[in-house]
Amino acid sequence: MSNTAQTTVLITNEVGLHARPSVKFTKLAKTFAADVEVALAADGPWFDAKSIVKMMAAKAPKGTVLHLRARGETAAAAVAALAALVERNFDEDEAHARTA
């Protein structure tokens, strides 16, 4: 499995990577077989994107550039899906986007 993927995404969500976004992010990460890691800087430290304890400990506020990398089966799909979730503000404003 030399399958790898990497990308960066800007956190635009108002309160950053707080509790509910972290729940959503780690839940989504766990749906992929690939090992997924996250870092706040290109040179790490990298931590497990499937661990909410680690994600919360990163305390990433709004404006943080999140680095994503994955290795293994579905690596590309995992990175794309997680980056899209961050870009969608973790679907936090889904309800009014739908009705406004």
Added chain:
Amino acid sequence: MAGRPEGGAKEREVGADGKERNATANGSLSLGTPASPGYAEGPLFRLDRPQATYSPKGSADAEKAALDQAMAAATDGLTELAAQMSGEAADMLEFQIAMLSDDALAAPALEAIAAGEPADMAWRMALDAEIAGYEASEDDYFRARAADLADIRDRVLRALSGEGEQAAPAGAILVGEDITPTRFLQTDWSAGGGIALAAGSAASHVAMLARGRGVPMAVGFGESLAGAGGFGLLDAEHGRLIVDADPVAAAAFHEAAAGFRRGREVARTYLAQPAATRDGTSIRVQVNIADPSDVETVDIGHCDGVGLMRTEFLFGKVLPDEGTQLAAYRKVLEWAGGKPVTIRTVDAGGDKPVPGFTVEETNPFLGLRGIRLSLARPEIFRVQIRALLRAAVHGNLKVMVPMVAVPGEYAAAAALFSDEAAMLAKAGVPHKMPPLGIMVEVPSVAVAPELFSDAAFFSIGSNDLTQYVLAAARDNGRVAALHDVGHPAVLRLIGNVAAFAREQKIPVSLCGDAGGDPAAIPALLAAGLRDLSAVPAQLAAAKAAIAAVEL
């Protein structure tokens, strides 16, 4: 100031040892401040339960098994609780479950166990380290998560010591440092019971909930509650808690409780009557509604309408769509028949954060809240406006906007209403423009109401007006004594608004807690108000208090 006796906290008796607790041969008395009047007796149930002792299991494997089992039990308990919750409470529980289910949380504890620590010590050290990380954060939001971690820590420690998930026994008096709204909501109050807190505030959301539900509650007992246990008699009319009372004290308590109940009965005889002062001036008394289900506790025949229907209940887990809002507003309008229903546009921010809507601020009471937030997020506000315009055809709707400070905010809100009405008209959707009024709660409005003569009506929000005039946060127990609607400065502003409104023939009412507070009502009527709005539980008491006033 609801239910606070004259003097309030000043009535505290300080013993010779300087402690506010008088131990007697057969019981001990603690003194606090009333937050929701009433009497309750029952076993004390500690919210911050001391940990039962944990017996080490002897081997690292057995310690690990004990911790695994305790974490599984804690997760099960949380899952069960989450299934009954919605909105923010459910989100909070889901977060706690996710944290507990993450192997990374227990990893340091497991290392410590392998090194010979017992499970309870290992878990406590691991979680305390994690909590310290959150407490050190510069971000308010992450710092606040320390409380969630502490909750997780204690839940697992309880499971470890075999205490399991403790629900308060029916009729118990909940005792602790403070109580969360969630804890209040998940407690079954049908068999009675009450709340006595070491800290807490009569102006907190929990106190408001307690008054709404008629649950006796007193706060500010301080250190005298430390370690209290046994059978308690809670007099939340005067802020007294007697533990393991002797027969004399118990008899006095029962007499006072009976007197309080008789007073309530007498008040009840006023419930069905239109309110009037002793000298015959009729007073309108409306009700405050926090949730559409509140209408089930009120007979519309007993009140003159809804003086305040909050809409924050709609803004929980997800922002509500137009249909959801329309259904909620329509339910209350139809219940009220032709009587007016005053709906307040969403008053988020301050002490009422809404995920995905409000912003984190260091000083939220002075920040982006109420109409300021609604105007900053017009895409959300417009959804509510459309729902209100459409609901207006189903009854006698009035709409008011909260936290107005300058006329431009009212004008901007009114323009959005006109804009949405025009669009609904173009689309052929049935709708109606309701009278649009303002809350008077920012001192700038109360000082210079003439700037707002365009408003269709005024509604005085006495809780916020008091906190802004006296610069005393309503949710801060340390300054609770300053938060007094009876202060001459507050009453003078209320009088100023009432006089201007009368002169301009603008309807004016008051919908804060003071509107249902028998102790505050005489001064409010003297200030010129003739229209009050109270929570359903205070309706009878408010009418009884009005009947005793001579104008």
